[in-house]
Structure formats: C-alpha cells, structure tokens
Amino acid sequence: MCLSIPMKLVEKEDLAGVAEVDGVRREVSLMLLPKPPQLGDWVLVHAGYAISHVDEEQAKETLDLLHQAAKAGALDWGSEK
Numbered sequence: 001m002c003l004s005i006p007m008k009l010v011e012k013e014d015l016a017g018v019a020e021v022d023g024v025r026r027e028v029s030l031m032l033l034p035k036p037p038q039l040g041d042w043v044l045v046h047a048g049y050a051i052s053h054v055d056e057e058q059a060k061e062t063l064d065l066l067h068q069a070a071k072a073g074a075l076d077w078g079s080e081k
Contacts, residue, residue, distance in 0.1 A: 004046035005066070006059035009037050019045055021063065 007019035007026070015031045029049045030037060037043055042059040043050035054062075 002046060004044040004051060006042050006054050006062050007045045007050075008059075009039055009041050009043060009050075012037070012039055017050070019043060019050065 005021060007021040007028070009017050009028075010020045010025065011018035012030070015029060017028055017030050017037070018025050019028045020026075026045065027048070028043070028045050030043075032049050032051055033043070033053065035053075037050065037053060042054045042056050044052045044054050
C-alpha cells in the first residue's frame with residue numbers, strides 16, 4: 001500500500017525543502033511538482049518527494065482522518081512487519 005501524507009512546506013531552497021506535520025519535519029524533494037511551491041503551501045509527500053499540491057482544508061481533513069484511523073488501531077504507525 002502506498003500512502004502520501006499532507007505536509008506544510010516550512011523551508012525551501014531550489015528543488016528541495018523541509019515539510020512539517022504534527023511537529024515532525026522531513027526533507028523533501030520538490031522536483032516532481034509542476035509548479036514551484038511557496039513557503040506555507042501544503043503538499044502531498046510520498047517517499048521523500050512532494051508529489052502534488054493540496055489545499056489547506058483538504059490537508060487538514062485528510063490528517064484528521066489519519067489521526068482517527070490511528071487512534072482506532074486501524075493504522076500501526078512505525079511498526080515493522
């Protein structure tokens with residue numbers, strides 16, 4: 001299963017940046033985006049790449065659903081299988 005996570009771009013330099021969600025920061029490549037993002041933009045991140053832009057409302061709805069699923073035990077964050 002592939003999953004992309006909405007993250008907010010908090011640092012940017014050329015085709016690389018740092019995105020953050022829930023206090024966790026990750027370096028991300030911006031090279032796959034069709035137009036350059038601005039600081040504060042929300043992007044979907046998969047395997048270290050920002051793969052698309054997402055509006056803030058949609059990002060927050062998605063994160064809320066992911067939090068609910070994790071709380072219900074439907075997602076097992078960070079475990080090795």
